[in-house]
Amino acid sequence: MQDYKFDEYPDKFPVAMAYVPWQHFNGIYDDLEKAFYAGTIFPELNKPFTGRRCTS
Amino acid sequence: MNHEQQMLKDIGIVGFTVVELALYLDTHPHDRSAMEYFNHYNRIKTQMEKEFSRTHFPLTLSMVECGKDWSWGEAPLPWEGVCD
Amino acid sequence: MWNYEKRLQFPVNIKKPDAKLAQAIISQYGGPDGEMGASMRYLSQRYATPYKEVAGLLTDIGTEELAHLEMVAAIIYQLTRNLSMDEIEKSGFDKYYVDHTLGIWPQAAGGVPFNANQFQSKGDIITDLTEDMAAEQKARTTYDNILRLVQDNPDVSAPIKFLRAREIVHFQRFGEALRITQDHLDAKNFYAFNPGFDTNGKGQKK
Numbered sequence: 622m623q624d625y626k627f628d629e630y631p632d633k634f635p636v637a638m639a640y641v642p643w644q645h646f647n648g649i650y651d652d653l654e655k656a657f658y659a660g661t662i663f664p665e666l667n668k669p670f671t672g673r674r675c676t677s
Numbered sequence: 678m679n680h681e682q683q684m685l686k687d688i689g690i691v692g693f694t695v696v697e698l699a700l701y702l703d704t705h706p707h708d709r710s711a712m713e714y715f716n717h718y719n720r721i722k723t724q725m726e727k728e729f730s731r732t733h734f735p736l737t738l739s740m741v742e743c744g745k746d747w748s749w750g751e752a753p754l755p756w757e758g759v760c761d
Numbered sequence: 762m763w764n765y766e767k768r769l770q771f772p773v774n775i776k777k778p779d780a781k782l783a784q785a786i787i788s789q790y791g792g793p794d795g796e797m798g799a800s801m802r803y804l805s806q807r808y809a810t811p812y813k814e815v816a817g818l819l820t821d822i823g824t825e826e827l828a829h830l831e832m833v834a835a836i837i838y839q840l841t842r843n844l845s846m847d848e849i850e851k852s853g854f855d856k857y858y859v860d861h862t863l864g865i866w867p868q869a870a871g872g873v874p875f876n877a878n879q880f881q882s883k884g885d886i887i888t889d890l891t892e893d894m895a896a897e898q899k900a901r902t903t904y905d906n907i908l909r910l911v912q913d914n915p916d917v918s919a920p921i922k923f924l925r926a927r928e929i930v931h932f933q934r935f936g937e938a939l940r941i942t943q944d945h946l947d948a949k950n951f952y953a954f955n956p957g958f959d960t961n962g963k964g965q966k967k
Binding site for chain 2: 766768769770774817825831834838839930931938941
C-alpha cells in the first residue's frame, strides 16, 4: 500500500476518519534474543516506557 | 541454565519471531521479504520443537509419541516457573 | 480451533511472592482493559467482519491475547504461592483469599468481576477496529502503571515490558486493518453503509 502525506491528499485521507501510517518492511533486529526481550522484531515498533512519577 | 531450559528459551525466541511475522503478513499478505523470513524461521521452529520433544518432553499434542507412558501429561506445567 | 503449546509465550520466573502487587496486576487478568477482555473482544468481533484479512488478523491477535492471559495468570500465581497467613492478612489480600483462597479468578484490581460489558462487538467493522485500537492503548497504559510499581523488580518487570510492547504492535496492526477497510469503501463517505450488513443503496456490497 502506498503511503502519502495526509494533508497533501485530502481526497485520499478525508476528515472524520482515523489513519495509522502504513508500516513498510525495513528488516528486523539481527539479535532475535534482544527483539524477544523488547517485545517486537521491528525496531520501528520498539517504544519503551521511561516515565517516572514526579510531584511538584 | 541447563540444556532443557536453554532449548526452551531458544524455541521461545524463534516461536515469537514466527508470530510477529504472521501478524505482519496478516496485513501485508503480498510482502515477499516477510514471507521468506517467515518460512525460514517457521522451519527452524518446527525442527527445534521436534528435537526438543524427542529429548525432553512434547510441546504439542502432534509431537506426542507414546512409549512407556503418556508423555503429554509428563511435561512440567508452564506457569510453575523456574527458580535458579 | 485451538491447539496448545506447553510453554508460556515469554518466561515468568518470580522468586519473591508479593500479595500486594498481585492485587494490582490481577486487573490485567479480569479487569476492564485486561487480556481476557482483549481476547474475547477480538475473537467475538471476527465473525461479523466482511473482509477476510481483517477476520484473520482478529483471530491471530485474539489467539495471542489468550497466551498473554496465561502469562498474567502465571505472574499472579507465582506472586501469591507460599504466602503465610500473616502475609495474607497484612497485605489486604485477605479480601480476595476469603472467596478464592489462592485460586486465580478474573476480576479487576478494585474487585469488579470480569464481564462482557468490558468489551463491545458492534457488528460494524469501522467501529470494531476503532474500539480495538482504543483497547490496545488502554492496555498499554495499564502496563505503564504496573511498570511504575515494579521498577526494582526485574523478575516481574521483564514479562510486563514484553506484554506492554505487544499492545503497541497490535495497535499498529489494527490501524493497518482499518486502512485496508478504508480501501474497500468510498472515501467520499466511509459511513454510507455498514459493509457487513447493508448494500449502499447503489448496489455496492463491500
